[in-house]
Amino acid sequence: MEIGKKMQDAINKQINQELFSGYLYLSMAAYFEAGNLKGFAHWMRKQAEEEKKHAMKFFDFVTERGGIVSLEAIEKPAHSWKGPLGVFEDALGHEKKVTGMIYGLADLAESEKDRASESMLKWFIDEQVEEEKTANEIVQKLKMVGSSGSGLVMLDKELGKRE
Ligand code: MG
Numbered sequence: 001m002e003i004g005k006k007m008q009d010a011i012n013k014q015i016n017q018e019l020f021s022g023y024l025y026l027s028m029a030a031y032f033e034a035g036n037l038k039g040f041a042h043w044m045r046k047q048a049e050e051e052k053k054h055a056m057k058f059f060d061f062v063t064e065r066g067g068i069v070s071l072e073a074i075e076k077p078a079h080s081w082k083g084p085l086g087v088f089e090d091a092l093g094h095e096k097k098v099t100g101m102i103y104g105l106a107d108l109a110e111s112e113k114d115r116a117s118e119s120m121l122k123w124f125i126d127e128q129v130e131e132e133k134t135a136n137e138i139v140q141k142l143k144m145v146g147s148s149g150s151g152l153v154m155l156d157k158e159l160g161k162r163e
Contacts, residue, residue: 003065007114010105015058016072017101022051024077024094028087031079037152039160040084046162047091054124061120084152085142092135099128 003011029044062069081087102124109117138159145151 001065001116003062003067003117004112004114007108007112007117008062008067010108011058011062011067011117012070012072014101014105015055015062015069016074017098018051018055018058019071020074020077021094021098022048022055023074025051025091027077027079028081028091031081031087032084037084037156039156039158040087043159043162054127057120057123061117065116084155085139088135088139088142092132092139095128095131095135099132102128 025044025048029041029048032038032041032044059069078090081090102121106118106121106125108114109121138155141155145155
């Protein structure tokens with residue numbers, strides 16, 4: 001069954017949000033690069049790639065169901081934060097916001113009786129649990145590290161290993 005206009009428009013908005021997420025994480029990567037925290041920067045680059053994949057998953061879904069993808073301008077992301085903890089608190093807050101958007105899409109799919117969208121969105125609902133968990137873990141680690149320079153160097157090394 002072809003995708004309905006309402007669902008198509010809502011997913012198009014989400015494509016923009018996922019691309020914005022990627023843009024935000026890339027901005028965070030730049031912030032870490034400038035601070036010489038290469039591992040943190042690497043982690044954020046990988047995260048930005050993930051967001052591009054999320055956008056493309058929605059992009060392909062709309063296309064496969066006979067809809068039309070329309071791209072809008074991407075909002076300018078923030079570019080300065082209060083240290084690594086500030087960055088990851090922001091990232092966690094952002095992911096919580098995205099989770100709310102995904103839930104909104106799931107509600108719409110349900111009210112539209114769009115079963116294909118409901119099924120596709122299940123993947124994103126699970127993905128958001130992971131995204132929030134990962135960001136929260138790093139926030140907690142940064143809180144433990146506090147103002148310890150060696151702790152930060154160790155965490156930088158760990159995050160630099162992200163595949
Ligand atoms: Mg995402």
